[in-house]
Amino acid sequence: MNEILLGFSQIFQPLSFLALAFGVLIGLIVGALPGLNDNITLAVLIPITFGMEPEIALPILVGVYVSACYGGSIPAILLNIPGTASSVVTTIDGYQMTLKGEAGKALGISTTSSVFGGIFSSLLLMFLAPFLAKQALRFGPPEYFALAILGFSTVAGMAGKSLTKNLLVCVIGLIFATVGMSPQTGYPRFYFGIDYLLDGIPFIPMLIGLFGVTTILELSETISKEKISKYVLPKINKVLPDFKMVKRLLPTWLISGSIGNVIGILPGAGMIMAIYMSYDQAVRRNKDKEFGTGVPEGVAAPEAANNAVVASSMIPLLSLGVPGNSAAALFIGALMIQGLRPGPSLFKDYPDIAYMILVAFFVGNILMGPMGIMLGKFLSSTLLRVPRQVLSGVIIALCVTGAFAMGNSVFNIWVMIFFGIIGYVFNKLKLPHSPLILAIVLGPMMELNYLQSMVLSKGSPMIFVTRPISLGLLIIALFFFATPFINSLKDNLKRKNSLSG
Amino acid sequence: MGWKSNIILAIFLICVGIVGLFLLKDMPEPPAMFPEILFFLLIFFSTVLLISVLKNSKDGSEKKEINYYPVLKITGGLVLYTLIIKILGYLLATFLLVIYIILVMGYPKKLITVVVSLVSVSIIFAIFKLLLNVPLPAGLFLGL
Amino acid sequence: MKKVLILCLIFLLVFSISACSGGGASNEKIQNDSKSAEDSKKEVNFPEKDLRIIVPFDPGGAVDVTCRIIAELAPDYLNGKKIIVENMPGGGAVVGQTYVSKANPDGYTILAYTSSVVSNPMTKTTTYTHESFQPVAMYCFDPDVLIVSADSKFKTLKDFLDYSKENEVSINTAGIATAHHIAGMILQNKIDAKFNFIHTTGAGMQIQQILGGHVDAGLLTTGEAQAQIKDGTIRALGLMHDERRQDFPDVPTFKENGVDILYGAWRGLAVPKDTPKEVVDILAKAFEGIIADQRFIDKMTTAGYPIIFRGPQEFTEYVDMEAKNFKQVLPLLQEAQK
Numbered sequence: 001m002n003e004i005l006l007g008f009s010q011i012f013q014p015l016s017f018l019a020l021a022f023g024v025l026i027g028l029i030v031g032a033l034p035g036l037n038d039n040i041t042l043a044v045l046i047p048i049t050f051g052m053e054p055e056i057a058l059p060i061l062v063g064v065y066v067s068a069c070y071g072g073s074i075p076a077i078l079l080n081i082p083g084t085a086s087s088v089v090t091t092i093d094g095y096q097m098t099l100k101g102e103a104g105k106a107l108g109i110s111t112t113s114s115v116f117g118g119i120f121s122s123l124l125l126m127f128l129a130p131f132l133a134k135q136a137l138r139f140g141p142p143e144y145f146a147l148a149i150l151g152f153s154t155v156a157g158m159a160g161k162s163l164t165k166n167l168l169v170c171v172i173g174l175i176f177a178t179v180g181m182s183p184q185t186g187y188p189r190f191y192f193g194i195d196y197l198l199d200g201i202p203f204i205p206m207l208i209g210l211f212g213v214t215t216i217l218e219l220s221e222t223i224s225k226e227k228i229s230k231y232v233l234p235k236i237n238k239v240l241p242d243f244k245m246v247k248r249l250l251p252t253w254l255i256s257g258s259i260g261n262v263i264g265i266l267p268g269a270g271m272i273m274a275i276y277m278s279y280d281q282a283v284r285r286n287k288d289k290e291f292g293t294g295v296p297e298g299v300a301a302p303e304a305a306n307n308a309v310v311a312s313s314m315i316p317l318l319s320l321g322v323p324g325n326s327a328a329a330l331f332i333g334a335l336m337i338q339g340l341r342p343g344p345s346l347f348k349d350y351p352d353i354a355y356m357i358l359v360a361f362f363v364g365n366i367l368m369g370p371m372g373i374m375l376g377k378f379l380s381s382t383l384l385r386v387p388r389q390v391l392s393g394v395i396i397a398l399c400v401t402g403a404f405a406m407g408n409s410v411f412n413i414w415v416m417i418f419f420g421i422i423g424y425v426f427n428k429l430k431l432p433h434s435p436l437i438l439a440i441v442l443g444p445m446m447e448l449n450y451l452q453s454m455v456l457s458k459g460s461p462m463i464f465v466t467r468p469i470s471l472g473l474l475i476i477a478l479f480f481f482a483t484p485f486i487n488s489l490k491d492n493l494k495r496k497n498s499l500s501g
Numbered sequence: 502m503g504w505k506s507n508i509i510l511a512i513f514l515i516c517v518g519i520v521g522l523f524l525l526k527d528m529p530e531p532p533a534m535f536p537e538i539l540f541f542l543l544i545f546f547s548t549v550l551l552i553s554v555l556k557n558s559k560d561g562s563e564k565k566e567i568n569y570y571p572v573l574k575i576t577g578g579l580v581l582y583t584l585i586i587k588i589l590g591y592l593l594a595t596f597l598l599v600i601y602i603i604l605v606m607g608y609p610k611k612l613i614t615v616v617v618s619l620v621s622v623s624i625i626f627a628i629f630k631l632l633l634n635v636p637l638p639a640g641l642f643l644g645l
Numbered sequence: 646m647k648k649v650l651i652l653c654l655i656f657l658l659v660f661s662i663s664a665c666s667g668g669g670a671s672n673e674k675i676q677n678d679s680k681s682a683e684d685s686k687k688e689v690n691f692p693e694k695d696l697r698i699i700v701p702f703d704p705g706g707a708v709d710v711t712c713r714i715i716a717e718l719a720p721d722y723l724n725g726k727k728i729i730v731e732n733m734p735g736g737g738a739v740v741g742q743t744y745v746s747k748a749n750p751d752g753y754t755i756l757a758y759t760s761s762v763v764s765n766p767m768t769k770t771t772t773y774t775h776e777s778f779q780p781v782a783m784y785c786f787d788p789d790v791l792i793v794s795a796d797s798k799f800k801t802l803k804d805f806l807d808y809s810k811e812n813e814v815s816i817n818t819a820g821i822a823t824a825h826h827i828a829g830m831i832l833q834n835k836i837d838a839k840f841n842f843i844h845t846t847g848a849g850m851q852i853q854q855i856l857g858g859h860v861d862a863g864l865l866t867t868g869e870a871q872a873q874i875k876d877g878t879i880r881a882l883g884l885m886h887d888e889r890r891q892d893f894p895d896v897p898t899f900k901e902n903g904v905d906i907l908y909g910a911w912r913g914l915a916v917p918k919d920t921p922k923e924v925v926d927i928l929a930k931a932f933e934g935i936i937a938d939q940r941f942i943d944k945m946t947t948a949g950y951p952i953i954f955r956g957p958q959e960f961t962e963y964v965d966m967e968a969k970n971f972k973q974v975l976p977l978l979q980e981a982q983k
Contacts, residue, residue: 004719036628043704043732044633047713050944140859141843150705164553168514168546175521175539182532184844185981186821188769189532190524195743198736198769213579216602220571223606267853268846321872323849330705337710339947341872388611389606393599394621396575400582400595401625405635407734413583421576427512428567447535452843456815456859636697636731 003347004126006270007355008287008414010055011363019056020360023063028375030064031071034212034395035402037084037204038068042330046337054338054353059360061334065327066364067372069271069306070114074376077106077299078383081211081395086306087309088207088437089275093291093298103384107376108239109296110303111369112246113253117304118365120257121264123312126358127319130344132312133319136265142463144268146295146473148446151273153480154280162430169431173439176201183448185456196411200444205403205412206419210433212399213420216392225386239373241296249300252282256301260308267316267324271309272441276434278305280480283353311361317342317359504554511551516545574605590631590640598620689923691752692726698914699748700757701741703734707868707950708757708912711785714944715914715935721930737820739765746773750917752924755781758915760824761790763968767975768822775968779920780960782932783913785945786953787866788886789828790896792879794855797862800900802883805862809838817843817851817863822978825864828885828908830974830981834906842981855879867893868949870960885909890951911967912950913960929957 010016026045030036041064049057072084077094090110124132139147155170156163179190180200191197241249256278263274282291282299282301289295313324314331321343323329335342340350347354383391403416426433457463465471521540523534578601586594600608608614629635657884698716700709712730719728733741738761747752756762758780766774791805799805808814818825821844833840845851848869854860856878863870867890873879874893881896885908889898899906914932916925935941936954945952955963 033628034970036633040633040704043709046705047717047730050714050717075614110678137857140854140857164546164550168543168550171539171542171546172514175536175543178536178539182535183846184821185529185531186768186844187529187532188746189528189536193770195736195739198739199734202735217572217575220606221568266559267849315855320852320878321876322856326703326705329847329849333705333710333948336948337944341875341949343872343876343878345872345876387608389608390617392606393603393614393618396579396602397595397599397618397621397625400579400598401591401629401635402543403636404637405629405633407740408636408732409735409740410583410586410638411735413579417576417579417583422503422577424572429506450844451531452845455841455843458841634729636729 003351003355004359006352006356007359008363010352010356011359013055016055016059016356016360017363020059020091020364021367022369023060023373024067024364025063026060027063027064027067028071028074028368028372031068032074032083032375032379033398033402034075034081034083035204035208035405037072037399038065038327039067039330040405042327044336046330049334050337053208054340056098057334057338058353058357059364061331062357062360063364063367065331066118066307066310066361067368067478069310070110070118070303070368070372071375073110073303074107074116074379075383077110077393078103078380079395080215081255082207085204085207086271086275086309087302088211088272089279089302089434090299091211092279092434093295096294097291097296097299102294103380104239104377105241105296106294106299107373107380108241109245109249109299110377111239111372112241113256113300113303114307114372115251115365116253117257117260118311118368119362120253120304121261121308122358122365125311125315125361126260129315129319129358132265132415133316136267136316137144137320138469139266140467141345141449141456142467142470143473144266145270145446145449146470146477147266147273148442148449150473150477150480151276151438151442152446153477154276155438156275156481156484158280158283158432158434163488166430169426169433170435170439172409173436174443176290176436177189177440177443178447182291183444184451194411196407196409201440202407202412202415203440204406205447206405206440207437208399209416209419209421210423210437212395213416214423214427215419216396217391217424219388223392233345239377245296249296251285252297252300255281255285256304257308260305261312263305264309264312264324265315267313267322268445270325270441270445271306272438274305274309275302275445277436278302284483311365314357314361318346319344322340504557508551508556510564511547511554514547515544515551518547555630565642571605571607578602587638591637592622592626593640594638595625684945689921689927691924691927693721694753695727695729696723696727696753696755696756697731698757699741699745700730700732701734701738701761702732702757704732707787707866707910708759710948711912711950712914712947714941714948715784715932717939718935718941719931720913721938722934737761737765737769739771743772745915746777746917748917750919750921752916752920752928754916755928756915758964760910760914760967761971762915763964763971764822764824764827769972776831776966777918778915779918779925779957780913780915780955780964781925781928781957782936783911783953783955783960783963784932784936785912785950786951787868787911787951788884788890788907788909789825789864790867790870790874790884791832791862791864791882792855792870792874793862793882794858795859795878795880797880798863799880799882802897802899805882806836806838806902808834808903809840813839813841815841815843815861817845817854817860819847819851819865820844821981824908824910825866827971827974827978828906829864830968830977831908832885832899832904832906834974834977835906852879867896868951872947908931911953911963913955925957 004252030041069084069086072082073090076082076087076193080091080095082088094106095371155166180198259278260274263269278301286297291298313328316322316324317328323332379484400413403412406412453463518540582598596618603614630637698712700712702708716728717729745756763775793799818827848865851863857861874881883896884896885906886898
């Protein structure tokens with residue numbers, strides 16, 4: 001406890017505090033700009049922080065990391081374009097709320113949910129990190145394989161109208177995911193002689209295409225014939241949800257926050273899995289509401305989950321020195337450059353710095369609330385006032401630049417255009433986007449861990465059912481997969497009965 | 502979009518699946534295993550879709566006239582942009598792209614269009630090139 | 646009227662852009678200069694503008710970070726000219742390596758030259774080989790280390806060697822055909838063992854699998870596991886180096902245990918093959934200076950990257966030797982890919 005207080009006294013030093021606030025601001029902005037994300041920003045900032053004192057350098061980096069994925073929800077809600085990959089699910093209900101004139105409410109929900117998720121996980125980080133990190137080590141290749149299967153079961157849950165179409169899209173996504181060198185054997189698959197595809201289809205340019213370009217193409221159909229249209233400006237005075245709403249969202253926050261924390265602690269599981277699982281849980285728990293039409297829980301679930309992943313992904317890093325995701329891997333670089341080794345010795349040798357980092361996650365999440373609301377209010381009052389025709393041009397400029405910047409190559413712009421067209425065609429055919437993204441993220445994880453498990457078990461698939469955690473995950477996945485089938489069977493039976501009757 | 506497009510989709514994906522399986526012929530077993538399963542699943546689900554669509558052929562929803570023209574124009578503009586970005590350089594190409602998109606979207610005020618393009622491209626350039634050190638294409642003539 | 650206005654504005658923009666850019670023109674001048682310099686053996690004026698290091702990996706990795714440390718000090722050694730680090734990831738470094746192999750051989754485009762430049766042309770279809778580059782300076786050699794979990798039954802390297810001669814052992818690497826995988830295959834040959842290789846996506850995943858006891862042992866660079874080795878959660882059994890490392894005095898080498906194996910990740914800089922010798926020498930001298938700079942040494946040591954310097958001649962010989970080693974295990978590798 002004393003150490004925690006030490007951390008607080010360090011972070012409230014004027015310079016450290018300013019650095020943290022600055023980091024949070026930068027994170028919000030880069031998160032809100034489609035095409036920029038926390039990874040690219042951290043990568044750029046780390047060499048800049050070379051020359052700084054760790055008391056200033058680290059709070060900046062923590063601030064960026066904490067707030068970027070919340071910043072991503074702002075354009076997801078206002079424009080249907082997620083600012084970062086962590087907000088792809090937020091678009092489903094968030095944008096619908098904006099269309100209903102509830103942009104302010106949606107932003108408020110996303111803010112409170114993010115702050116809740118973030119504080120939840122930063123408390124775990126402060127008090128339970130070593131214990132939780134040990135638990136995460138129980139996950140080996142078979143468990144990760146089972147976890148990927150569990151991730152896929154959310155597709156079955158999301159199937160609103162057509163289960164077949166959802167599964168079809170999922171398979172298409174998995175096929176896209178096989179492009180590039182195969183895991184374990186390194187065989188180049190379906191890369192058509194293009195070196196850029198050897199590492200797989202570039203993910204961020206693909207997302208920019210699926211969301212940014214598709215949205216503009218959709219818009220152009222109708223808007224070019226309209227007179228200059230302005231949104232009926234929604235009143236964004238009341239942003240913060242009232243007590244009734246908080247009470248309503250609290251279960252969603254708790255469940256999504258827990259999912260986010262569990263996924264965050266597991267190195268390599270990833271934010272995308274967390275947001276999909278928590279959205280799926282929200283859908284399953286609220287059968288009376290029609291998700292996809294602007295349901296508050298649809299915004300609260302992914303936003304609470306993604307911010308819970310942020311701080312909890314630092315648990316394996318700070319306790320074991322194992323990075324949970326690419327942003328955490330960049331953190332290792334930042335710490336090393338300062339002469340700090342992540343791991344238990346960090347807390348022994350440099351308690352002031354180590355506990356400052358923990359506390360910075362906590363304080364950063366609190367700062368993110370008011371700063372995020374200010375930015376959200378500002379953006380919604382400006383973005384929604386600009387004629388959409390003009391905004392489209394600016395968005396396209398951001399899209400092409402962001403796609404290029406992800407690998408400094410023009411090839412990424414081609415990827416963006418390709419997936420822009422795919423997204424548009426998908427919309428026309430009423431094929432959902434979300435299973436595609438999930439499949440592209442989980443496909444490689446599933447295949448890699450399957451092949452690794454097979455090496456470990458010398459070819460016997462029994463390894464997946466003889467290990468308790470893996471078995472448990474597979475049973476839960478089976479249950480989730482089965483429910484929509486059973487439900488649709490029931491419905492069919494009912495319909496047949498009513499038809500014949 | 503009625504059931505016709507769904508039938509086309511299903512048949513198209515079945516073809517993709519068959520072509521995919523054909524492509525896998527020369528691939529050794531471990532890397533080919535997953536794609537093989539996936540192409541079979543693709544054919545399977547497409548067939549399920551095809552059958553279910555053919556069954557419910559009557560509930561084709563009403564057709565809406567869609568104006569594909571601007572969609573094609575924007576896609577074409579993006580393709581052209583990507584082809585010439587290395588020749589014209591990032592600044593000029595993107596500036597022209599933004600003007601083009603705003604015009605295709607049907608915005609009538611030309612001066613605002615130009616000003617917005619100029620300002621937005623300059624800001625984006627400043628963020629990416631100057632702050633983030635992204636090596637945006639320089640172009641053959643201007644060297645920027 | 647409005648159209649005229651647009652045109653005017655466009656012209657204004659074009660004009661202002663071309664006015665403030667001088668880089669393109671000076672580029673040609675330098676080429677002419679270096680050519681005439683070769684002819685008349687005059688002093689070469691290099692560098693006259695900023696240089697670029699192409700890092701064929703994502704930002705944040707060891708190669709990227711070390712290159713940025715070099716870039717930071719570069720102006721002091723290159724007439725005040727800057728080095729800009731550009732990431733060009735893709736294709737397991739093929740994209741960036743191809744780019745530099747085709748770049749103008751004027752010394753202004755430098756490749757962050759790592760072991761993948763040897764392995765890529767042999768395992769993938771590329772338009773270049775390691776001989777398409779002129780090595781300039783090696784600045785870091787991080788020897789591979791064999792690690793196990795702290796509660797593993799292997800207490801010493803001898804335990805491991807004895808056991809693996811009789812039994813199959815699972816070993817993870819950072820990916821197929823990486824330097825670590827090659828090191829593992831060479832070791833396997835030398836001690837006549839059978840390893841089950843598990844290829845992960847990077848050191849983070851390797852350490853997680855070893856700490857969790859899912860995999861018996863792992864091969865990675867010392868730098869990548871130094872935090873866990875120093876914390877005692879991971880035991881380093883043996884170093885693939887000719888002598889013990891100063892910062893890990895307790896870790897024995899393979900050589901001490903009778904297995905002669907030297908392997909590790911090397912990091913260096915190279916330019917396209919036809920770069921004039923004068924330019925290569927200027928660059929090599931500048932990098933030699935940077936590598937001896939106390940600020941460079943401090944940063945590399947705190948970050949745990951061991952420093953070594955090899956000039957153009959020695960570096961070339963080293964890479965040729967590495968390529969020979971690689972060719973020996975190539976049939977094994979192709980077997981593993983099937």
